[in-house]
Amino acid sequence: MGREPKPPMKPEEVLRLIAAARGGAICVPTMTTAPAWRTIAPGDLSVTCVGFMGGASSLGLGLALARPDRQVLVLDGDGSLLMQLGSLATIAGAAPRNLVHFLFKNGVYHTSGSQGIPGGLTVDFVLMAKAAGYRLGCAIVDLEELRRRLPGLLAAEGPVFVELHTGLAEQTPMTARGGPSFLQQVEDLRAKLLSPRARGRS
Amino acid sequence: MPESIPATLIIDTLKDTFREARAALAAEVAEPPQHSHLGWILSVPDTHQKTVLAALDKEQAIRVVTCATEDEATAIAAGLHIGGEPVVLMIQHAGLYASINTLRGVAMDGRIPVFYMIGLLSREKDKDPRESRHSMVRYCEPLLDTFGVPHARLEGPNDVHLIPEYYRLSRERRGPAVVLVGLETS
Numbered sequence: 001m002g003r004e005p006k007p008p009m010k011p012e013e014v015l016r017l018i019a020a021a022r023g024g025a026i027c028v029p030t031m032t033t034a035p036a037w038r039t040i041a042p043g044d045l046s047v048t049c050v051g052f053m054g055g056a057s058s059l060g061l062g063l064a065l066a067r068p069d070r071q072v073l074v075l076d077g078d079g080s081l082l083m084q085l086g087s088l089a090t091i092a093g094a095a096p097r098n099l100v101h102f103l104f105k106n107g108v109y110h111t112s113g114s115q116g117i118p119g120g121l122t123v124d125f126v127l128m129a130k131a132a133g134y135r136l137g138c139a140i141v142d143l144e145e146l147r148r149r150l151p152g153l154l155a156a157e158g159p160v161f162v163e164l165h166t167g168l169a170e171q172t173p174m175t176a177r178g179g180p181s182f183l184q185q186v187e188d189l190r191a192k193l194l195s196p197r198a199r200g201r202s
Numbered sequence: 203m204p205e206s207i208p209a210t211l212i213i214d215t216l217k218d219t220f221r222e223a224r225a226a227l228a229a230e231v232a233e234p235p236q237h238s239h240l241g242w243i244l245s246v247p248d249t250h251q252k253t254v255l256a257a258l259d260k261e262q263a264i265r266v267v268t269c270a271t272e273d274e275a276t277a278i279a280a281g282l283h284i285g286g287e288p289v290v291l292m293i294q295h296a297g298l299y300a301s302i303n304t305l306r307g308v309a310m311d312g313r314i315p316v317f318y319m320i321g322l323l324s325r326e327k328d329k330d331p332r333e334s335r336h337s338m339v340r341y342c343e344p345l346l347d348t349f350g351v352p353h354a355r356l357e358g359p360n361d362v363h364l365i366p367e368y369y370r371l372s373r374e375r376r377g378p379a380v381v382l383v384g385l386e387t388s
Contacts, residue, residue, distance in 0.1 A: 047284065052307035055277035058269075062281020065242070065267070066235060086270025090278075094267050182312045190284045195232035 008167040009143050011104055012036045018073065018102065021150050025071040026063050030056035032110045032169040033075040035176035045192055047185045050173065054083025057091060057101060064096035067193065071154065074101045079109040079117045081125065091159050092133030099158040104166045111172040129161035137161040204327060205358035206388040209253040212362065216290060217263060219366040223288035234286055239265045241288035244275040248294040250321025253387045255292065272301035280314045290369070294321040295342040305378055306349065315372035318380045325384060346380055353380040
């Protein structure tokens with residue numbers, strides 16, 4: 001008798017662990033990680049990739065290159081990454097040491113009605129990331145393993161790729177609308193990083 | 203008649219543009235980024251600007267990231283802008299068509315200044331691009347007009363002043379701005 005496969009991790013629990021461990025990292029959620037992240041980490045150094053699906057990894061790369069003094073955590077989705085899969089090679093080529101690319105893998109386009117992604121859960125993103133040239137790549141299937149390995153993954157030299165086997169989020173951008181616009185988030189994060197003189201320190 | 207522009211002239215102009223951008227940011231913010239380079243070029247290789255891209259390989263002061271797609275380049279530009287870094291995208295017209303949704307989402311809805319240098323590959327020297335027999339050339343300016351993106355043509359060495367001007371324009375309008383490279387650079 002084989003053991004029962006473990007149920008996938010709850011995305012909200014994964015995000016709570018990442019939020020607790022992120023320190024001063026800039027975070028880039030997208031699609032179904034976005035509503036929960038708004039609640040779990042309100043007002044932190046984050047900018048949501050919204051309005052250009054698939055762009056989270058590239059947006060994170062730009063931030064990582066601009067701010068090598070800070071870590072950047074991308075909270076990507078499998079359907080999203082497939083839309084700009086070439087970004088794996090672009091990130092590997094640019095080789096930002098401060099980038100950790102988390103992939104929430106659920107095998108579906110949850111936001112648009114849970115249609116299956118091409119290839120479903122059989123797509124091996126870790127293999128792709130490592131073949132593209134990420135320094136480190138791994139898959140994590142349960143919360144205890146994530147809790148144990150997260151500090152080491154965040155401390156490792158990037159780019160690091162972490163495929164997280166998760167179920168469906170409680171909310172999607174369609175069921176939990178609202179939150180600051182992309183424009184507002186950009187302005188807020190830029191102000192936090194650069195301290196405009198009008199609002200700057202005295 | 204349009205003339206080819208030497209790569210060295212474009213690169214010197216880009217350096218001046220980046221210096222000006224860094225000075226402007228330093229006047230605006232208390233914590234501008236401190237780097238040894240002047241700025242960033244994000245490129246998806248363009249036949250029309252290949253001599254510039256080749257010369258950039260030897261440049262220490264300008265960092266170049268070759269991107270797999272123009273969608274990536276636009277999103278990377280957004281991240282660099284948020285972090286205070288000056289950036290120019292060098293692509294070709296086919297890449298503009300391919301990435302127009304990202305231009306809309308990032309540069310227009312997100313009001314992120316993104317400055318593009320776009321090569322008009324296959325543009326006939328004796329024709330206005332809008333009258334080209336090649337659809338890729340012919341539709342480029344009308345597409346930019348449809349999206350309300352300001353654009354100008356580099357038709358020769360005397361036009362390189364348009365590079366800093368349209369770079370500034372992208373900052374002032376907080377959106378996309380484009381210069382079109384009319385002929386292959388030399």
